[in-house]
Amino acid sequence: MSDVPFGFGIPDRDPDRRGDGDQPGSTGGGGNPADPFGLGALGLGGLGAGGGPEDLLGKMPLFAELQKLMSWQGGPVNWDLARQGAISQLAPGHQPTSGAEQTAVADALRLADLWLDQATEFPSGVERTAAWSRVDWLEQTLPAWGGLIDPLAERVVAAMTSALPQEAASMMGPLAGIMGQLGGMMFGSQVGQALGRLADEVVTSTDVGLPLGPTGVAALVPQNVTAFGQGLDRPEDEVRLFLALREAAHQRLFAHVPWLRQQLLDAVHAYARGIHVDREAIERGMAEAMGSTDGGGIDPSDPESIQRLLSSGMLEPEETPQQQMALRRLETLLALVEGWVDHIVAAAATDRLPGLSALAETMRRRRASGGPAEQTFATLVGLELRPRRLRDASTVWGAMAQQHGTAARDQLWSHPDLLPTSDDLDEPLDFVARQGRSDEMAELESMGDDTQSDGPAGDGTSGTDDGPAPDGDNRG
Template sequence: MASDDTSGMPGGFDFEQIRKLMEQLGLGSGDMDFTQLLEQVARMQAAGGPAFAMTNADKDPDAAWRTTMTAAQQLTQDKGPDPQLEAAERGILVDTERLAQSWLSQHTTFPETGLAPAGVRRAEWLERTSAGWRRLVEPIINGLADALQRGAEAEGEAELGALSAMLAPMMRTSASLIYRDRLKKVLAEVAGSVLTGTEVGINLMADTPVLVITSNVADFTTDLELPDSDVLLYLLVRESARQRLFHHVGWLSPQLAALLSHFAREISIDFDAISASFDPSNMEQFSLQDMVEVGEKVRGSFFKPASTDTQLEILGRLELLLALIEGWVDHVTARATATWMPNAPQLSEVIRRRRASGGASQDVFNQLLGLDLRPRLVRDAENLWAAIEHDRGDERDAVWQHPDLLPTAQHLADPLSFGAADRAPALDSLDEELRKLLDGPGA
């Protein structure tokens, strides 16, 4: 049994208490020397270290974000040459985008944004999307930190009160460090692969023109046995369609942000995965950087898969909305290119394979949010939009007027049911009038 006299122990805490807390959190190991751990804890606390005081991110979140984005931009330099467009190339981009817009205007009621297109470098795309990324991921960082702190406090609430209170800030700091370390790498990877401004499936920029990340498009066309001009035109049709949708459906981006923030509040930590990677051989030298390295080992398993009813409901709504967006883009692009571009079916298949193999949007949602989205839903959504157009004609885009008007997950599985449900009240009314007529006044 642990002694009640803890005055001679580092930090004044019972070794058995900290052992119990760490083991309950899944961080225990038979090889750990908890004496050394507590000595390290005491030194960090005495020095006012970041584990027990305000971290740099707590003191200046703006500076912490700038540091993360700068690190991501530096990592993009490893992706190879990234030159700016020459004047002649900019002229080609403007002309091609104008053609793409003219094709689109015949197949959607959403008008052009009126903004000139731009070809940007990878680092510039990161800079332009920085504020959008911050709005997206800071709730996730806070959600992870809260989840890890809740884990420490819940386990220590009954009997480890003071110790739990001491370790909880360390848990928050660790979560933030682990996530930010992953964030800079994922953002660099996405910047090195994304082809157009909103290919990730969400709008990260306000009032932005159609953007093309030119170096990535050049790399993308290398292995395609198709004319570069056709590839660029097809990508511009897709990007222009998505931009029109985001610009003219005002509730769309806020709705996505609200769903992501709600999901962040429901995050839970996969302590078992952390435990499997947490085995420092020398606790005397263990530091916060070691915690970051643990996070690197854990990678995607840092998140527990969505399992609660609330998490699954949010995930379902996110999947549905993202699928409806991309399905609409696929459908409108197919309609706009069908007459004028013989290579369009081939390019459509290339985009589908890219999406299925884990493209930019998959990386973002899986690596940064722990969401495993199903690309096949996009094909179902494309079929649904085709069915809606067949049923309603030019009124297809009016479905985007309000989120309550959108199809549901059930409609994805049965596209014809969306139009049938819409017609049901009219048919019921007709049936009632027929019954009155047939029954006659004396019935």
């Protein structure tokens, strides 16, 4: 995992892994120990750092910006700060989409939908096509990220605040009332950095396995599509069509499996509900901090000391069994979604797209090395998608289509209880074999019903002479 969720964890002290993260201007995982919230990028990192009144006086014009940030009332994540931080990362390399790119994306998505018609029972889910710039992707997906991240952040802030010892809370005085704003700034800074990095890589609106864009809008990010195809020695229109197939397949699934979107959100929210902070660990850490004489104590007048508390690791959420179950469920659902898309795209394009093998292998390597989905969920909810799960999910969908047909394969999406579980993915072919036995049992039951209905009318039997005696027969 590249980052601990929301930065609540012990900092990585391995200099080889920190690397460029300690360099000025870097947004790597190491970060700046003196500026854990990334406030230096806003000109606010020096508050409380210099220690002298003249330092604060020299920064007086920035207090207006600080007041604006601290007045955020929109929820546990300061999304204004997140948006500003992400856009500032994207600005140097931003390329708006051209009319030619809009046309090329629309054509690719229309052709992809035609090919997919022959590979799945689900009809098209594309109502509108779009070519997004990286900033467009950020703007269009922010509402969905809010629904995913806000419940988790709210739970962490509440647990963090409630776990502070009473003595520390009273000692902080007025600062205790702005813990929510500090948390919102911290989350906003981290989420902004994560989404800025993500926008540099995503190629479609569903690249992380979730429906992040507006309903019915199939979108590609041409600048990132070009980057995806570099070094593959394949025509750009072929790369674009491959990614359009993946986007259109995702759109079909989310459009015609109405419960799927909510199930994914519920799994993330279930993780948030399981957040638990070890009160005793915090009390010990606070006592040690307040008793220290090396400048590492908690000074209520020094915001930097509060930052040190939040980033020290003593507020690391403790993963509970409930959270482990929620993460396992989310991992399985995402693997099933991606495995279905892999299988559908292969079925639609194997005889039509010459570079399919190379493109699919590039996508597999991207996942194995930690693509956008893995990195984002590792950072935001502590989840790493394992490529093994994706392969097993693809095996289920392929074997279902081969042994039982495409209709039976897609019918598994009709109810969440019909889908394979994480345990089923351990033995995917056994799961597929059981589906065949279930079909046979259903057919036998149907035949039995037909036999009973063929018995003589009104005799109360199934057509045989040796049935049980009626209840009123008192044979000795």
